[in-house]
Amino acid sequence: MKMELTGVNWVLAAAGFLLWTSGGSAAPMECHFNSRALCEFEGRHYSLGETWMDNACMQCTCLHPVGVGCCETVHRPVDFPAWCEVRVEPVTCKVFLVQTADPRLPCSPGEANKDPSHGSLQLHQQLEG
Template identity: 50%
Template sequence: TLHFFLLDMQTNEMKVLQAVFCMLSILQLCHGVFSSGECYFNAKASCEHNGHVFDIGEAWINDECFQCVCFEPFGVGCCEQEKQPVDFPPWCEAIRKPDSCTVAVVMKANHKLPCLSGGKTRLWKSENDPLF
């Protein structure tokens, strides 16, 4: 009986190690895909968001624009979903559009004006239809 107990304990430890390795691999993948690269893991989090319960492996976008993956019963891993622009003039800044996970590069002096990179296409239909 002791032999089977030890064998069972090793099997459980192996499952935990495999799950941890899987979580770390997915978080590393998120880190490589998303340019801003911020990721975190919450071992106490539940796989629930806005009243919806997610199964292991399912993903959702949380209120902070992080893509989260359910690792029930081990917790939740999340990585920043939005890509951050990095090459724009100093008089411009990247900001997140209100109530959205979309990032836009706009003029620091006037957030209604986008920073254009020499393109001829207008980003809005008329003067009264600004970016925000």
């Protein structure tokens, strides 16, 4: 018995593949499907099954003629101090945890009591004590 993937069945199979390939032991990553999207990125046209990486570090797959499916490729940390934020480098898709007050400085999650916005208060308390 030969099974052909056409129409809706093909979309469901492709979406399942995208979800399966984006899985892992870390936090789940999101996938999106756009039935109106064209298999084109930065002037290059892609054929059925071809993939590319967009500027937001999403890996997209051409599902022509039914659209384009894209999945995140980076695992973003979810548990870090409130004074930190996640930055993703567009070209390499590397994830960095930086200080919100000064994104040039790294944020060390193990140092939860070293909130830079309270630094002068802590120093002032040490001098008085």
